[in-house]
Amino acid sequence: MKEKSHMERIVIVRWVSAAALLAPCAAAWAHAPVLDCYIEPDKVHCEAGFSDGSSAAGRPVKVLDAQNKVLLEGKLDQAGVFEFKPPPEAYHVTFVGGDHHEVTLYSSNFSK
Amino acid sequence: MKIKPFFSSTLLFALGGFLPSLPAQAHFQTLYVAESALERGDNLEFALVFTHPFQGGPTMPMSEPRSFSMTSYRAGAEPVVTDLRKYLRPIEWEGGGRRAAAYQASIPREVVRSLGDHVFLLEPEPYLEAGEDMYIQQFTKVIVNVGGVPSGWANTQNLPVEIQPLSRPYANWTGGIFRAIVLSGGVPVPFAKVEVEYMNYAVDLHKRGFGGKPQIRAPHPAYERLSALADANGVVAVGLPKAGWWGIAALDIGAEKVHKGKTMSQDAVLWVQVKDME
Numbered sequence: 490m491k492e493k494s495h496m497e498r499i500v501i502v503r504w505v506s507a508a509a510l511l512a513p514c515a516a517a518w519a520h521a522p523v524l525d526c527y528i529e530p531d532k533v534h535c536e537a538g539f540s541d542g543s544s545a546a547g548r549p550v551k552v553l554d555a556q557n558k559v560l561l562e563g564k565l566d567q568a569g570v571f572e573f574k575p576p577p578e579a580y581h582v583t584f585v586g587g588d589h590h591e592v593t594l595y596s597s598n599f600s601k
Numbered sequence: 602m603k604i605k606p607f608f609s610s611t612l613l614f615a616l617g618g619f620l621p622s623l624p625a626q627a628h629f630q631t632l633y634v635a636e637s638a639l640e641r642g643d644n645l646e647f648a649l650v651f652t653h654p655f656q657g658g659p660t661m662p663m664s665e666p667r668s669f670s671m672t673s674y675r676a677g678a679e680p681v682v683t684d685l686r687k688y689l690r691p692i693e694w695e696g697g698g699r700r701a702a703a704y705q706a707s708i709p710r711e712v713v714r715s716l717g718d719h720v721f722l723l724e725p726e727p728y729l730e731a732g733e734d735m736y737i738q739q740f741t742k743v744i745v746n747v748g749g750v751p752s753g754w755a756n757t758q759n760l761p762v763e764i765q766p767l768s769r770p771y772a773n774w775t776g777g778i779f780r781a782i783v784l785s786g787g788v789p790v791p792f793a794k795v796e797v798e799y800m801n802y803a804v805d806l807h808k809r810g811f812g813g814k815p816q817i818r819a820p821h822p823a824y825e826r827l828s829a830l831a832d833a834n835g836v837v838a839v840g841l842p843k844a845g846w847w848g849i850a851a852l853d854i855g856a857e858k859v860h861k862g863k864t865m866s867q868d869a870v871l872w873v874q875v876k877d878m879e
Contacts, residue, residue: 540750568678
């Protein structure tokens, strides 16, 4: 399951890369979004950033269920952190890093 | 008579066993971890060994480190310093046919899971090199990245002596060039004496020692430990011809020249990890 989620992330990032190459004003590949989430005793702690080291502060984050229904929306804080109480069902978290810059992680791939 | 490289190397190694000590310049403080570029945070196992990495020993006994810490960086957040001494445990490390006191540290994932750069710093207790009647203290740095998000890898750490990287130490291709600045008290050291060694043996964290055959054989003793000088601005450039760990040491650049009444060499060490293009 871990491998599957890892591959999903790679697929997403590669798709973003391809889209960037085709775009008339190509976003730099070095600006790829990165996301990771950890389970804490009473919450989920997500961190986001970019592969060029730039800040993700203020960028939107969505928590969605298996049917892609948005359960929660929010913005990353100054340190690129977003925390929330985990829903009871399986869910995934999407970091919207800009046009064609999204990365998604699934709750099955979260650990401490 | 021309001695074949293997035999000259073996001879030198054998002599090392009989000599009171090897030259102080051949010593390297290691701060070994298997992987410095992590996709996600993971448990990290460190080996802190004072040794001769190209020859796989002999290993010198370490006293309890003065400090072992990690500075973690994230864009938009203040750096976080974590004292790691509680994770240290004394061990014996086998290298070059003898065992010596060393340290191992198991850092749990929770401590090093955050996206970004984590700078690991080791300040060892000065080591008395009896053969030369002098102390050696090597401030050692390793940088681990999580998630491919760069942050503070190039930051100085306010150490008395330090090698400040100008390239990311955790992301280097075989055949590349690594650049850094040699600092003493935060100031570049012109023409600093720099030595470079390849970690030439496999590191076995379970058996706690170096193992297997050497990765490469030096054609001449001078190739075992490469020597260079920094330029007038304290900048040093190092070629990276083989995948693995490369240690860079700037020697005797500290302000403290005496310890317990004896001469002391305060050195700065930085470890750089290299991978093949595949």
